[in-house]
Amino acid sequence: MKPPAHRPSGVPPGLRRAVRRLLLAVGLAAASLPAQENAGRSTPTRPGGAPPVAAPTAPKAAPKAVAPAGPAKPAPRAAAAPKSGEGKIPAAGAYVGAREISRVLKAASTWDAGKKQLTLTVANRRFVLEAETREAEFDGVRVFLGAPAEIRQGELAISKIDYLRLLTPAVRPGQGAGKPPGLKTIVIDPGHGGRDTGKVNARLRVLEKEMTLDTARRLKVLLEAKGYRVVLTRDDDRYVELTDRPAVADRVDADLFLSLHFNAVEADVERVTGVEVYTMTPQHQLSANRQPDDQVAVHNPGNFNDHWNAVLGFAVHRDLLAALKVPDRGLKRSRFAVLRLARCPAVLIEAGFLSNDAEAARVATQGYRQQIAVAIAAGVRSYGAALAQARANR
């Protein structure tokens, strides 16, 4: 189960009202949209058509970073100093075309007019973008763009935000980004705990909070064996506030934040299985479920690492799928509180559907949880390799 995407208390009411007025102005009022957050996630996601609304244009007076710390808490140590700096985010309406993309990324490109697909090839890896959909294929895995690709001026074009904050990090880690972050201290966040059970398969008595904790402990052992310093946000069955979880990462000056969850749907339980991986939604974009929220225009702490979030999410998603061989639910974006508030590169992993009895039964075995932990550890290693490559290219 996902934590709530946003936490009202983090934003001053005045700002919230201003953002809501802005969203209303660009036609993003919640009431005008199909408000099907769960359905949007639970359907085997293939948002083929254009979204119901145009992406919001960048507001003239976009608020700067909003300090998210709760009122009673001291500001986290790293508050003013993100791990890496990235340039100004482009306006949502700005697009960049195939010729420019392949030139800057030094990619060979082919255009299939029938399928409306552009294929970029870099070192035998293929990145396929398709017109009129947000769904893309990066090196064999599903990835959801923040806005649909389009045909503009006779060529395929994607939103400049997707180009800079998703495609570029996947194809050329580090290109155009600041200094690559380190990778020494890793915080693992076992989702839920205590009175918050997370998702439950009552038939099989499988509780998300128990599955996440056990998987986190296994992952800790694997990562420590590789020399990382590892801290858990909880190491027993206790309730931890969402906002306190990224605060643990602040406290230990973490380089990486991994939030572990298991998923569930209410309908279609027989059919929906597999893995999805989330990173923070870039400013001015809608999350994968297209649910507008009052954070669209806000540059959150999690946005300081858009580039490295994408490098991380792509690495972890690819390695999870390679190891588990389960349906690919896609690399997606969302403004979950833990991702929104994380000041280091962060990812939220939904490692399986407890609503599906067969998958829940597998998750309930120690062997499968070990496989999940091994796959995530491999993803961390791949991310580390991408950081090393980025450093070498500087």
Ligand SMILES: [Zn+2]
């Ligand atoms: Zn959860």
